[in-house]
Amino acid sequence: MQVTETLNEGLKRGYSITVTAAELDEKVNDKLLEAQPDVEMKGFRKGKVPLALLKKQFGERVLGEAMQESIDGAMSKHLEDSGDRPAMQPEMKMTNEDWKPGDDVEVAISYEALPEIPDVDLGKIKLEKMVVKADDSEVEDALKNLAESAQNFEDRKKGSKAKDGDQVVIDFLGKVDGEPFEGGAAEDYPLVLGSNSFIPGFEDQLVGVKAGEEVEVNVEFPADYQAEHLAGKAAVFECTVKAVKAPAAAEINDELAKQYGAEDLAGLKGQIAERLEAEFANASRAVMKRKLLDELDGMVKFDLPPSLVDAEAGQIAHQLWHEDNPDVEGHDHPEIEPTDEHKSLAERRVRLGLLLAELGRKNEIEVTDAEMTQAMMNQARQYPGQERQFFEFVQKNAQMQQQMRAPIFEDKVVDYVFELAKVSDKEATKDELEKAVEALEADEPSNG
Known part of the structure; x- marks a missing residue:
């Protein structure tokens, strides 16, 4: 195998690698001899197939592997000997495109080497x-933000209408085709309007309700709803509004601290x-x-x-x-x-x-x-x-x-x-x- 430098300009490197036909043939024979003990073929006992027959049957396929291994091996040895580290994957191109079995293999390789990095004190x-x-003041501001995020809900004045962001406490019973369905009922359920935690359209129909009212909410389950028997179905929810509550920031005290895993304020x-x-x-x-x-x-x-x-x-x-x-x-x-x-x-x-x-x-x-x-x-x-x-x-x-x-x-x-x-x-x-x-x-x- 011969490696010849063709380019050395700045960080650019170029080499021509020649793998002789004799080297390839020897590598093919080595690979076939290594595999011979495990080969079975009609008319021969396992491991007794002649090398010439193995070469005729598998030689062409093994030749490709031998070529690639030889070129990769030559490249690895060159990099080890030269100390070069390619900046990117080297480009490899076979230059004798009219190659046929029995010919030498000629490959052009080019890459950019990583530079020598100077030492830095x-x-x-x-x-x-x-x-x-x-x-x-920064701690107090953060405390206020925590209190707002840990908001409570307090009853609105009697007769007040529910607004977006309010919490309504409801009993509900859902029906499809006039029949209640499993999982469609609850009592004293606290629902924050605008939270989008219910089916699309459900919460919108509760904006404006008052405590004590009974409301029918008409919705349609999404086509991709996880419960297949409800997907795409129209439903009616009979709702009783038991309370309408406005959001209120939590008090800054030891109780708030405990909500966030601290012993006290x-x-x-x-x-x-x-x-x-x-x-x-x-x-x-x-x-x-x-x-x-x-x-x-x-x-x-x-x-x-x-x-x-x-x-x-x-x-x-x-x-x-x-x-x-x-x-x-x-x-x-x-x-x-x-x-x-x-x-x-x-x-x-x-x-x-x-x-x-x-x-x-x-x-x-x-x-x-x-x-x-x-x-x-x-x-x-x-x-x-x-x-x-x-x-x-x-x-x-x-x-x-x-x-x-x-x-x-x-x-x-x-x-x-x-x-x-x-x-x-x-x-x-x-x-x-x-x-x-x-x-x-x-x-x-x-x-x-």
Whole structure:
């Protein structure tokens, strides 16, 4: 087997690989000899079929496998010997297209090698971490929001009409074709109008009712209703309105605290302060991460694989086009040509991506199975009732796994750099942190 360099220009590499007919024939014979003990053929005992007959019967099929294995093996050995790491999957093309059995195989291989990443003195990086404490007014505002979300309902004045958002307490009996059906009756049922918890159209017909009234609600079960014997059927619900109640915020006291798992109001305030400060810390980390990426971008320069930059620029242009054209959901639109600004942003992202990847590789930073499982669990919560299907989809989809693994890996590398950098705390107000985050979001396209 012969490997000849045909291109070495910047990061571009080209090689010609020749696998001789004799090498292929030897590999075919080896594979047939390996399989011979298990082959059964009419007229021969198991394992006694002559090699010549095996070659005539299976040689052509085995030859294809031998060719692919030889080329892959040559490529693997070349990468091992040279130390090259292709930026993307190498392109392979057979150059003697008129090839026939008995001929040498000639293959042209081309790729872009990942560049040498210069070492960075991470200890020279200086960063400020905005530290924001939750003050009493912020805790009180959060408490008020909790009280509103944990609203109670209080009786309206006698004779008041029910409004959207009110709670009506009803007895009801549902009938289809004049006959009651299973599950169609209840007593003292608290129904919040506008909650859409009942069949479409049911709650609308109770807006305006008063306590003590009897009302017939006429609805039609959806065609896809889960109970097949009711799907698509017209129904009448005989309702007795027993109370009409208006929403009222819960009182801020120990009872409210217990609803949220705290022992008392002081404990709930402590929980709220911790949650707020955790949110502030996450926002502060995002600001510090941007500053870090800016610092790293200014510290290193190296050649970038054009294929990676072009692919990233195309992706950026496509994403921004869709943000400007939100009505276009699919990809049936004119080809989007990246601008110089897109290419500049792509170069930054590729440079930082390669640098972070190299820092992770050199320092043996990896995403653990436990971290991947946790990420899958977090994302699976977005599909209630379909968590198992989501897990199975991810397990079978290598690209999806990589999409989930990449941000976890990046954050672990960033945390590693934070540990080595000189980080000083800077006390800040919530307003100052919010302004920093707003500036971050306004400059989002330049994010690494």
